Amino acid sequence: MKKISVDLRIIGVVHSPYKITKDVPRRCKKEISEIEIYKEYEQGLKDIEGFTHIHILYWLHKSTGYSLHVNTPWDDSPRGLFTTRSPHRPNPIGHTTVELVERKGNILKVKGLDAIDDTPVMDIKPYVKKFDMKTHAVSGWLEKTDLKGD
Amino acid sequence: MKKISVDLRIIGVVHSPYKITKDVPRRCKKEISEIEIYKEYEQGLKDIEGFTHIHILYWLHKSTGYSLHVNTPWDDSPRGLFTTRSPHRPNPIGHTTVELVERKGNILKVKGLDAIDDTPVMDIKPYVKKFDMKTHAVSGWLEKTDLKGD
Numbered sequence: 001m002k003k004i005s006v007d008l009r010i011i012g013v014v015h016s017p018y019k020i021t022k023d024v025p026r027r028c029k030k031e032i033s034e035i036e037i038y039k040e041y042e043q044g045l046k047d048i049e050g051f052t053h054i055h056i057l058y059w060l061h062k063s064t065g066y067s068l069h070v071n072t073p074w075d076d077s078p079r080g081l082f083t084t085r086s087p088h089r090p091n092p093i094g095h096t097t098v099e100l101v102e103r104k105g106n107i108l109k110v111k112g113l114d115a116i117d118d119t120p121v122m123d124i125k126p127y128v129k130k131f132d133m134k135t136h137a138v139s140g141w142l143e144k145t146d147l148k149g150d
Numbered sequence: 151m152k153k154i155s156v157d158l159r160i161i162g163v164v165h166s167p168y169k170i171t172k173d174v175p176r177r178c179k180k181e182i183s184e185i186e187i188y189k190e191y192e193q194g195l196k197d198i199e200g201f202t203h204i205h206i207l208y209w210l211h212k213s214t215g216y217s218l219h220v221n222t223p224w225d226d227s228p229r230g231l232f233t234t235r236s237p238h239r240p241n242p243i244g245h246t247t248v249e250l251v252e253r254k255g256n257i258l259k260v261k262g263l264d265a266i267d268d269t270p271v272m273d274i275k276p277y278v279k280k281f282d283m284k285t286h287a288v289s290g291w292l293e294k295t296d297l298k299g300d
Contacts, residue, residue, distance in 0.1 A: 001190065002160040004209060004270065009240040010152040040151065041240065043218040046230030050290025054232075057207075057243055059154060068194040080196030082204075082274040090159040090191065091272045093207055095245065097282055120154065122241045124232040129287045132247055137279045140200025 011044075012037040012106075012121040014058065014113065021062060021087065024114050026073055032101060035108040035121055042106040045124075049103045053127035056096050056113060059120040063092035074145035083140055094119070097127055161194075162187035162256075162271040164208065164263065171212060171237065174264050176223055182251065185258040185271055192256040195274075199253045203277035206263060209270040210242035224295035233290055244269070247277055 015034040018024045035056065037045060048054065066088040069078040081089065094115055102109040108124075165184040168174045175181075185206065187195060198204065216238040219228040231239065248260040258274075 002188070002270075003157040004160060005155070005157050007153040007155050010154060011240050038152070041218065041232075044231035045233075046219065046228075047233045047291050048230055050293075051233060051288065053284045053287040055245060057241075057245065068191065069196065078196075080198055081194035082191075083195075083197045083201060083276045085275060085278075089273055090161050091207075093243065093273055095205060095207065095275060097284060099284075120152075123239060123243055125235060125245060126233045126289060126292065127284060127287050128235075128289045128292055129284070130289070130292075133283050133285070133287065134203045134247060134249075134277060134279070135283070137203040137277050137283070138201065139276060139278045139280070141197050142276065142278055142280075143200075 008059065008122060010120040011041045011123065014115045014117065014119040014121060016113065016115060016117040016119070018116045021116055024116065029112050031111070033110055033113040033115070035110060037106045037108065037121070039106055045103065045106065048100065051100055051126050053097055054100050055125040055127055056098055056121065057123040057125070058094045058115050059122055060087045060092035060094045061120055062116065063087045063089065066090055074142065077141070079141060093122070158209065158272060160270040161191045161273065164265045164267065164269040164271060166263065166265060166267040166269070168266045171266055174266060179262050181261070183260055183263040183265070185260060187256045187258065187271070189256055195253065195256065198250065201250055201276050203247055204250050205275040205277055206246050206248055206265070206271065207273040207275070208244040208265050209272055210237045210244045211270055212266065213237045213239065213242035216240055224292065227291070229291060243272070
């Protein structure tokens, strides 16, 4: 098994109303979380208030182990792990696109972050509509589930 | 500085027409890359052929150092790192949403991947329109640049 040994830098931490994984709703849309970016990285947030949406990459620090076939809450068939957002992955890196509600200094108030309280944040990237919006995307087996859209 | 020491698992590798970073066009849309998922992870790809778009997370293995203010090719102002897709980041984790053109066993043929040849792949996640498409997103300073849309 190929691995890379690295020191990941924690650039911030999530303050969330969800204290444990089971608290996170399947469709996490309305609750506000705060992302505290540590002061040493705050300058990297320059200009971010102009963006309505951002990508958050975080470390799924409660994740343990993984299975390549996953039973999801959405239907009764085991699905390939890489077609799911299961937090149990070979590399427990979480990714969510959130709405940026407000920036106050090093604190980002965001909507729709399905990470639990105290989750370490690894990166923030801008949501760029011209790159990231795939109008004609088809989402495989998830199309047939009762996921509700925005 | 807070860090986590981890062994990241490499789940696959990128085979790309771009051999070095300078080969990657600013708007990487048309070229086809192949993602070879290592056999031990292949079962995690079950059902993926039903998805037209997927998120690729990869390790920016040529990245060295970073600056919190970045000069981008898009305009003349230094921008906050976290509003850019610069490969030089505190954690060199790349993220691109690509079109899945074809799957053949453990090989994914994708369009729009701006990763260079031999890039280690860390994760694949489904692009789920109902989660990932932000129709009303505004992309800050990037709105005023000559980024062309799809």
